Amino acid sequence: MLLAVGTFALVAAAVASHGGPAGAAAAGYGFAIVFGALALFASRRPVPALLAAATCVVAYYMLDLTPIGLAVPTAAVLYAAAEQGRVRAAAVVAGTLLAASLVARLGEGDAAEIVLGVDLGAQVALMVAVIALGDAARSRRSLRAELSRQAAAAAEEQRAEAARQVEAERLRIAREVHDTLGHAVSVVTLQSAVAQEALADDAPEDALAALAAIRAASGGAMAELRATLGTLRSSGPRGPVPGLDRLPELLAGVDHGGPPVELHVSGRLDTVPAVVSTTAYRVVQEALTNVLRHAQATRVDVSVRVTEDRLSLDVVDDGRGVAPDRDEGGYGLRGMSERIALLGGTVDVGRAGTGGFRVHADLPLPGSTG
Template identity: 50%
Template sequence: MGRSRIRAVAVDAGVGAAVAAVNAVAISADVGGETAPPVTAYLFAVAFGALMFARRRFPVAVLLVTAAGLVAYYVLRFPPVGLALPLAGALYSAAEDGRWRWAAGTAAAVTALSTFFRFREGDDPAYLFGLELASTVALMVAMIALGDGIRARRLLRAEIRDRETRAAAERERAAALRAEEERLRIARELHDVLAHTVTVISVQAAVAAEALEDDPPAAATALGVIREAGGEAMRELRATLGLLRGDSGDGRDGGTDGNGVLAPVGGLAQLDRLVRTAGDSGLPVRLRIAGEPVDLPRVIDTAAYRVVQEALTNVLRHAGAASAEVLVRYGAELEITVTDDGRGAIGHGSRPGEGRGLLGMAERVAVLGGALRTGNGPDGGFRVAVTLPLAPRGRIGADAAGAAR
């Protein structure tokens, strides 16, 4: 038997003992009686108390049996004990179980029946309808109200616990979602940092290998580009690790801003360096700026930079292009277009199972409320067109900024 069950039995035993004792005292008092009350009357008192052990499982049955027993008690003309005292425990139990209508109906029926017969037998109407009826009804109503109040309080506590449980589960789900978004952000950041650099190094290593004997200056230039690309990758990796650790920084290479929000790595101000690196890798890139440049939120600035970086990386790795163009247009929205003269969609890994860079690009843009369009250009080659709002329209705040990066 569990602790809660033991406690419930103890409570029922206490209620039953109280009911039996109160009724036994009333029987012993036997107001107006000339002889000692019979033992059978006390057995009724004990029975009224014993019924309390079944009040939790069968509250209505206990109420009806108690009422029937009370009627039988008075039919046998035992000493008067009133109506409310024998019924008190049963009325309370029925109301506590939510059966207050049964409790009220039973109380009204027993009271009406008792009043009718007592009036017919000649009891003083003033006493019967005045003091006694009022006190009996008041005590019955009090027991019903007490039981219903206890039930309401128990339901309120259960609802509070349920809300707390749901809130805790919601916090766990939110924490799991934030962790998943953080893992995705880390994967994107590392992909963007490493993919471009590894592509440049791969291209330049091939150039250096071919020119090592026939054209040493060209090999030296290629090795210089590799060294510069490696240094750039190390700087970006350090900045990215600083973001993950939450280190402070100046905002150019990563860290946190003044509000403690993770600051991005890279931005449109570094496009010249990105274009120069692509040119050093054998891909001439034309950079055009249209409209009046404006200060962009960091999350938008970084997303735009990463889109251009990923697009040029795809051109270097897959397109077989002789040249590319990057157009950045400032207006009601930020528009970025990267085109090349290569092999088109097939060269950019558009077959099933490929194109994870494009997928990451689309996810990054979608988080900010932007749009991404890719496909073959009107004059051949491949075209990546991105539209970004000038302020993030996705989930704003640290979580949105982290997801966007």
């Protein structure tokens, strides 16, 4: 709107300053209105506005009206076209008008030094300036739009990353709770059956031992659950995370009243990093939980092998050889696979070669290349 008003005002002022017949002045003011309207129209349809402005300039001078130059009536249209990205079209129209004016004035006998000197230089400078200004405005607008787009993309990425972190933490907590409580409940169920049979057989010592195992399993589960809840509340130090050093304790809870469990260790467990040690412990815990729930086994072998760059473990039972967690949707095996995948390891579950079921996990140790 400001460009349209400014164009009208400049053309009208140029017409008024030269005076002349009333009819010519009225026509000049009419063209001033047209040039102002074209400046307003150029922001929506720049190329048609450019062509219309050039046509009006030619018509204006063919009617031999008051001289107003070339830049004054077309500057706003040239600026608007350049701002809309039509720099080449604006330059072509401006160059065509200048060339036509130059030929016409020289043909009418105007002095070449005047036409080619100050007049031409001023007109060229003004037209180039408004085109460059419009292009600069377009560039700034595009830059602001790009910066806004990048800021929006960065904000969206931050939101997505926050959502990923929340989801990862949710899955971690789900795995911790499943592994801890699932194993404890399995031990409690097994030992409860042992205690019930012992009482029925009038064997109080066996019943007391089973109750002690229940108490130990539930106490351990509560300790780990408190540690998990404490982490969620971010209050107080987190309790120690179980690792391979606690395997004998874990196996003892299964061995008492359940199938005998034999542990085979090769290599130094104290060289295994804590995160790998904890993951391996959870894998053995989940595998033993599945043995108690599903296998109906009479024997379990747990093997842990530590080399310079790998840790591998096997949990093999002689039970029915059916897939564990089938009735639960496979949450235990899924959590096991997720834990190992996070450390770049692999897990394989299936029937053992000698019957029963086998869980095999392989984990790289930090600094290994294989």
